[in-house]
Amino acid sequence: MTGNMLVAQGGGPSMVINQSLVGAVLAAKASTKIIEIFGALHGIQGILDEAFIDLRAEPEEVLLRVAQTPSSALGSVRRKPTPDDCRAIFSILAKRNIRYFFYIGGNDSAETTNIIADEAERKGYDLRCFHIPKTIDNDLLCNDHTPGYGSAARFVACAIRGDDLDNRALGGVKIDVIMGRNAGFLTAASALARQDPDDGPHLIYVPERPFSVERFIADVAECMNKFKRCVVAVSEGIRGEDGRAIAESFSHEIDAHGNVQLTSGALGENLAAIVRERLHIKRVRADTFGFIQRCFVGITSEVDSNEARLVGSVAVQAAVGGKYKSGTVTMTRLPGASYQIDYSIAPLSAVAKHTRELPSCYINSEGNHVTGLFLDYVRPIVGTLPITARFNQLRGRS
Amino acid sequence: MTGNMLVAQGGGPSMVINQSLVGAVLAAKASTKIIEIFGALHGIQGILDEAFIDLRAEPEEVLLRVAQTPSSALGSVRRKPTPDDCRAIFSILAKRNIRYFFYIGGNDSAETTNIIADEAERKGYDLRCFHIPKTIDNDLLCNDHTPGYGSAARFVACAIRGDDLDNRALGGVKIDVIMGRNAGFLTAASALARQDPDDGPHLIYVPERPFSVERFIADVAECMNKFKRCVVAVSEGIRGEDGRAIAESFSHEIDAHGNVQLTSGALGENLAAIVRERLHIKRVRADTFGFIQRCFVGITSEVDSNEARLVGSVAVQAAVGGKYKSGTVTMTRLPGASYQIDYSIAPLSAVAKHTRELPSCYINSEGNHVTGLFLDYVRPIVGTLPITARFNQLRGRS
Numbered sequence: 001m002t003g004n005m006l007v008a009q010g011g012g013p014s015m016v017i018n019q020s021l022v023g024a025v026l027a028a029k030a031s032t033k034i035i036e037i038f039g040a041l042h043g044i045q046g047i048l049d050e051a052f053i054d055l056r057a058e059p060e061e062v063l064l065r066v067a068q069t070p071s072s073a074l075g076s077v078r079r080k081p082t083p084d085d086c087r088a089i090f091s092i093l094a095k096r097n098i099r100y101f102f103y104i105g106g107n108d109s110a111e112t113t114n115i116i117a118d119e120a121e122r123k124g125y126d127l128r129c130f131h132i133p134k135t136i137d138n139d140l141l142c143n144d145h146t147p148g149y150g151s152a153a154r155f156v157a158c159a160i161r162g163d164d165l166d167n168r169a170l171g172g173v174k175i176d177v178i179m180g181r182n183a184g185f186l187t188a189a190s191a192l193a194r195q196d197p198d199d200g201p202h203l204i205y206v207p208e209r210p211f212s213v214e215r216f217i218a219d220v221a222e223c224m225n226k227f228k229r230c231v232v233a234v235s236e237g238i239r240g241e242d243g244r245a246i247a248e249s250f251s252h253e254i255d256a257h258g259n260v261q262l263t264s265g266a267l268g269e270n271l272a273a274i275v276r277e278r279l280h281i282k283r284v285r286a287d288t289f290g291f292i293q294r295c296f297v298g299i300t301s302e303v304d305s306n307e308a309r310l311v312g313s314v315a316v317q318a319a320v321g322g323k324y325k326s327g328t329v330t331m332t333r334l335p336g337a338s339y340q341i342d343y344s345i346a347p348l349s350a351v352a353k354h355t356r357e358l359p360s361c362y363i364n365s366e367g368n369h370v371t372g373l374f375l376d377y378v379r380p381i382v383g384t385l386p387i388t389a390r391f392n393q394l395r396g397r398s
Numbered sequence: 399m400t401g402n403m404l405v406a407q408g409g410g411p412s413m414v415i416n417q418s419l420v421g422a423v424l425a426a427k428a429s430t431k432i433i434e435i436f437g438a439l440h441g442i443q444g445i446l447d448e449a450f451i452d453l454r455a456e457p458e459e460v461l462l463r464v465a466q467t468p469s470s471a472l473g474s475v476r477r478k479p480t481p482d483d484c485r486a487i488f489s490i491l492a493k494r495n496i497r498y499f500f501y502i503g504g505n506d507s508a509e510t511t512n513i514i515a516d517e518a519e520r521k522g523y524d525l526r527c528f529h530i531p532k533t534i535d536n537d538l539l540c541n542d543h544t545p546g547y548g549s550a551a552r553f554v555a556c557a558i559r560g561d562d563l564d565n566r567a568l569g570g571v572k573i574d575v576i577m578g579r580n581a582g583f584l585t586a587a588s589a590l591a592r593q594d595p596d597d598g599p600h601l602i603y604v605p606e607r608p609f610s611v612e613r614f615i616a617d618v619a620e621c622m623n624k625f626k627r628c629v630v631a632v633s634e635g636i637r638g639e640d641g642r643a644i645a646e647s648f649s650h651e652i653d654a655h656g657n658v659q660l661t662s663g664a665l666g667e668n669l670a671a672i673v674r675e676r677l678h679i680k681r682v683r684a685d686t687f688g689f690i691q692r693c694f695v696g697i698t699s700e701v702d703s704n705e706a707r708l709v710g711s712v713a714v715q716a717a718v719g720g721k722y723k724s725g726t727v728t729m730t731r732l733p734g735a736s737y738q739i740d741y742s743i744a745p746l747s748a749v750a751k752h753t754r755e756l757p758s759c760y761i762n763s764e765g766n767h768v769t770g771l772f773l774d775y776v777r778p779i780v781g782t783l784p785i786t787a788r789f790n791q792l793r794g795r796s
Contacts, residue, residue, distance in 0.1 A: 298783070
């Protein structure tokens with residue numbers, strides 16, 4: 001089938017989401033089945049507003065520079081299409097003879113893609129409809145990992161490595177709050193910062209294990225006893241025994257998908273205040289890494305960039321190949337000593353709606369750190385960190 | 399004079415303070431006048447505790463790796479020596495035959511060095527006593543800029559560049575709180591993020607201009623009107639008309655030099671709440687960059703690294719040269735088209751105690767951004783930022 005193509009980006013930006021966009025555009029340019037290549041601005045909203053740009057008109061060198069640029073170059077949106085939206089979308093698709101649709105994003109974007117694919121089916125409108133995976137949370141089902149995660153994880157690992165060195169210099173307790181509403185993958189990646197056994201992060205708390213303040217205080221006290229300092233990586237999404245996010249009580253922002261905004265600094269500040277008060281430690285500091293985890297310029301993971309580019313082109317190749325009418329690109333790690341990823345196509349429903357959590361085998365039995373298995377999992381995705389070193393005479397001394 | 403050397407690090411760490419340390423050690427190894435090279439752990443505290451390591455014993459490749467490592471490899475401290483401390487220090491200096499003393503840090507560390515130099519003079523103890531400049535705040539007097547600033551400024555510029563791209567994708571108002579208690583140099587460096595006229599940061603607030611909430615709200619409203627989004631860089635040290643830091647009311651931590659801890663997330667959250675309420679803008683976010691501004695691994699400014707190395711060796715060369723008994727290394731930018739720095743020695747009293755502010759010529763007349771003169775000043779210190787780009791069709795469109 002020959003026709004025009006539309007591509008859009010949804011959800012939170014990542015450092016490599018434009019690699020996927022450019023991967024899709026370059027693959028489309030290489031196909032004889034795709035005529036026009038439209039980019040919709042701000043996801044679904046841009047389709048509804050018919051706010052399109054002509055991606056064929058962008059020079060190759062601009063495409064390649066945009067690919068290296070963090071955040072969503074077409075703009076993003078957090079909006080799920082209503083039945084009314086769907087009607088409007090199809091009138092625009094038909095008018096523009098769009099036969100290939102690609103939506104780059106997380107599970108919310110996969111759900112949107114699925115709604116459009118279902119509607120096309122129902123209407124008998126011939127449309128190839130594909131989701132291209134992206135999420136720094138790394139919480140898509142059916143994927144070993146997701147483009148965007150490796151670079152955000154690299155930011156977190158570099159930040160914690162530096163912060164641990166900072167904490168060595170001045171001592172006390174440092175609490176760092178890391179993104180990840182429901183999945184602890186990004187927080188867990190902080191463990192890559194550790195080189196020597198006494199390096200931080202000394203404690204890691206993820207949403208997959210109920211967070212107990214009593215247990216946390218005991219953990220910090222034990223660490224202070226052992227190392228005379230303590231660096232803690234904690235997910236913004238940690239929950240109490242009742243399953244409620246501990247940060248929720250400090251924040252009131254809710255996005256269009258019904259998710260509460262957890263990025264405020266209140267969680268870290270409150271945990272710091274508890275440590276200060278309960279353990280009588282003078283120097284207790286908290287930082288919340290915030291949005292720069294997903295958009296910082298200049299520390300992208302090379303593997304992540306390459307994979308993000310590939311998933312974009314794989315989606316387009318699947319769409320023009322004709323074997324699938326719709327689907328999402330999934331990444332599977334092949335067994336064996338060397339790191340290798342297989343790209344294939346799964347039904348949209350397989351990744352829409354539900355998300356996955358950090359597997360139990362990646363969390364230590366105390367629920368306050370990761371396992372060696374997790375480090376083996378995450379290392380190739382993040383790549384080698386910049387070299388840092390300590391004086392020989394200070395290693396093993398706390 | 400032949401004798402042993404002692405070097406220590408004070409104050410807040412930076413990304414390149416170990417370059418200065420290693421610069422000093424390498425210069426000392428090259429001099430026949432210096433026998434032992436001791437490193438005191440945690441500044442003045444380590445001298446009092448006689449907690450020394452032997453820096454001659456560290457292999458060259460370890461020194462070079464430590465040089466590239468952020469934070470203070472010897473550990474740091476925030477402590478001013480009392481008269482009792484001074485007595486204790488001199489008994490240790492004499493016992494170890496230390497004749498060369500170097501203290502790397504900001505103006506508090508320069509003051510400490512000055513106290514020790516004065517005491518040596520009074521006691522008739524023959525000591526070469528030098529301060530090696532370091533501060534991410536860039537607030538030392540008699541210096542064009544200070545090692546540590548360029549790399550922290552690079553972090554800020556990269557973070558704001560990414561954050562501005564992120565804000566383009568999802569819209570609304572983003573407020574980023576940047577370090578700098580009294581001087582706006584670091585916050586001002588966020589301006590390097592801007593490439594196109596509609597790029598952020600759209601507003602920059604520094605402690606050198608009284609901060610008015612009314613004026614801030616009007617500025618944000620005007621920016622939203624113009625660009626439909628707004629990225630604000632604000633110094634943690636902004637003050638009201640009464641001269642009191644606005645963040646102070648949200649924080650209770652005070653360090654040994656009597657400085658209030660301003661890094662809590664409260665300032666950003668409170669400004670965000672005001673914008674949300676007053677301007678009825680739905681998406682308003684705040685981040686506080688926190689400690690990673692000064693210790694992040696992997697984005698050091700090359701110029702800053704090189705200069706930091708140099709000030710360390712210049713201090714040692716001045717000390718062994720015999721022309722000066724004490725002093726601090728100052729950096730002067732030579733006039734002319736190409737960037738060039740002259741290193742010389744000034745009296746310790748010239749940089750101790752007092753600090754400098756961002757000059758008026760670097761702040762625009764509205765007090766909400768920087769001038770082109772500032773950009774000319776800061777660019778060579780920070781270096782070229784990583785390439786980022788937008789689609790041609792979206793440039794100039796907001």
